[in-house]
Amino acid sequence: MNTYTTKFGSLDNYEKGNIQLIQGKASNYVFSNIFEVAKNAKPYDKTIVGINQKFVIETIRAEGTSSWFTCSHDEFVISMDGEVRVDFLKLNESVDIQIEGTQLAGSEPNGQPMGYVVLKEGHQAILPAGTAYRFDSQKPTTLLLQTIHGPLSLEKWDEICLK
Amino acid sequence: MNSLNKNFASELVEVFDENALTGYKGFKLGNFLFSRDEYFAKITWTAKGQEHSHLMSVDAFLRAIMRDVAWGFFYGWVNFDHVIGTQNHYGSVDMYAGTFNGVLSAAGVDYVENFETPKIMATFKAILHDWVNEGFDPFAAPEETGSAFGRKNGSNVDAIDRYRISTKRMPGLNGDSPLRDDLPVNRHFHDVPQDEPLVHCERGFEGELSAFNVFKYMSRSDVTWNPSVTSVCKESLFCPTTEEYILPIIHGNDRVEWFLQFSDEITWDISDKNDGSPLARIIMKPGDICAMPANIRHQGYSTKRSLLLVWENATPDLPEKYASGELPPYPVNF
Numbered sequence: 364m365n366t367y368t369t370k371f372g373s374l375d376n377y378e379k380g381n382i383q384l385i386q387g388k389a390s391n392y393v394f395s396n397i398f399e400v401a402k403n404a405k406p407y408d409k410t411i412v413g414i415n416q417k418f419v420i421e422t423i424r425a426e427g428t429s430s431w432f433t434c435s436h437d438e439f440v441i442s443m444d445g446e447v448r449v450d451f452l453k454l455n456e457s458v459d460i461q462i463e464g465t466q467l468a469g470s471e472p473n474g475q476p477m478g479y480v481v482l483k484e485g486h487q488a489i490l491p492a493g494t495a496y497r498f499d500s501q502k503p504t505t506l507l508l509q510t511i512h513g514p515l516s517l518e519k520w521d522e523i524c525l526k
Numbered sequence: 527m528n529s530l531n532k533n534f535a536s537e538l539v540e541v542f543d544e545n546a547l548t549g550y551k552g553f554k555l556g557n558f559l560f561s562r563d564e565y566f567a568k569i570t571w572t573a574k575g576q577e578h579s580h581l582m583s584v585d586a587f588l589r590a591i592m593r594d595v596a597w598g599f600f601y602g603w604v605n606f607d608h609v610i611g612t613q614n615h616y617g618s619v620d621m622y623a624g625t626f627n628g629v630l631s632a633a634g635v636d637y638v639e640n641f642e643t644p645k646i647m648a649t650f651k652a653i654l655h656d657w658v659n660e661g662f663d664p665f666a667a668p669e670e671t672g673s674a675f676g677r678k679n680g681s682n683v684d685a686i687d688r689y690r691i692s693t694k695r696m697p698g699l700n701g702d703s704p705l706r707d708d709l710p711v712n713r714h715f716h717d718v719p720q721d722e723p724l725v726h727c728e729r730g731f732e733g734e735l736s737a738f739n740v741f742k743y744m745s746r747s748d749v750t751w752n753p754s755v756t757s758v759c760k761e762s763l764f765c766p767t768t769e770e771y772i773l774p775i776i777h778g779n780d781r782v783e784w785f786l787q788f789s790d791e792i793t794w795d796i797s798d799k800n801d802g803s804p805l806a807r808i809i810m811k812p813g814d815i816c817a818m819p820a821n822i823r824h825q826g827y828s829t830k831r832s833l834l835l836v837w838e839n840a841t842p843d844l845p846e847k848y849a850s851g852e853l854p855p856y857p858v859n860f
Contacts, residue, residue, distance in 0.1 A: 443813070
């Protein structure tokens with residue numbers, strides 16, 4: 364017998380919380396909702412929703428097929444509300460270790476197919492350093508990416524945060 | 527898991543009393559005395575030449591000290607309540623009473639003393655060993671466990687023998703921390719899907735790709751309010767945890783951290799880190815993400831067991847940079 368219902372959010376079904384302010388500014392808490400951000404974003408735009416020095420959490424609306432991405436360090440992705448396939452290539456030449464954050468890998472990267480993973484809601488995958496990866500999603504899906512601020516990272520706090 | 531007895535350093539523990547009536551030992555840590563009775567933990571210190579003391583309900587005290595031990599004193603300030611707590615200096619630890627309470631500190635009746643980490647850790651572990659009775663699990667939510675109250679009645683070594691899981695890259699990878707298939711699904715998470723992702727590796731790349739169901743993993747957590755690492759991107763650590771009832775400590779971090787609510791709802795009480803005055807209450811629902819600035823302390827409330835992602839930046843020099851003002855307490859200015 365289960366008397367508890369676990370409530371998750373999705374692109375089409377989310378409810379944003381709120382801040383009951385006593386002193387100071389609401390903007391100090393940089394409060395947004397990842398489903399709202401993904402809903403209003405273009406497919407595969409990498410919108411930063413969390414930043415801690417150079418490290419970021421990005422929200423991505425996965426829809427259709429993405430570009431090939433690569434990175435000199437490990438990154439991690441969690442599917443928050445739907446199904447997404449990630450294909451991997453072992454690159455013949457990987458990004459210089461000094462360069463951090465997600466990079467575009469070009470339209471046809473040189474490398475060997477390593478395989479793929481299929482992520483559903485709540486599934487997490489490692490995007491290993493030195494590989495190229497590409498997302499494919501039949502229906503719009505919200506992804507969470509753990510990485511470092513890079514050339515593709517978008518900041519639009521004023522649009523997404525409670526004030 | 528590590529044994530609590532490993533590095534127990536019991537020679538560093540000072541017992542000052544064993545009460546014949548209650549059966550509990552009293553412990554001395556520098557100029558602090560810790561004792562308990564049927565209902566309360568009592569902490570005693572001296573300020574302005576007078577004895578001062580503070581009582582906490584013993585269940586709340588044991589839940590708080592359990593987190594401080596399991597987290598190795600964590601990041602920054604671990605306030606057990608509005609009076610007592612610890613500040614981690616990563617090698618040594620301050621124990622304080624009233625120092626971060628606006629009224630007590632202004633009155634000069636507060637007291638703080640610094641201890642080498644092994645000494646305070648050994649004392650706190652000894653307190654847990656002696657004061658946690660059979661049937662009480664200080665890591666569990668109140669509905670899941672027995673009573674902390676009454677006279678000494680056995681012990682619960684298994685319950686206090688649990689630590690933050692350390693992960694090198696991601697659970698389930700070769701040589702890394704394990705998944706939780708051997709733990710049962712918590713009673714509040716029976717509706718959380720338990721399917722694992724499909725991972726297909728081409729020949730020659732076996733083991734190089736990896737994925738797991740992190741919601742399933744969390745649904746099997748056997749503890750509450752215990753951030754445990756599930757992915758490592760250099761110093762960026764994802765530390766998800768399952769939350770129920772009240773965060774047993776009020777955490778004042780020495781750096782910015784972030785929360786992302788994966789499921790259900792948590793209310794956070796936010797107050798000033800130094801004097802404890804209230805600043806805000808934040809209600810987080812699924813998909814909400816927000817920063818905890820470096821100049822606040824926070825305590826969460828979760829009616830239903832919920833899934834929370836705690837995101838930490840473990841870079842070692844951050845505390846000095848926030849303390850000196852080199853870094854602003856707020857992560858983004860917009």
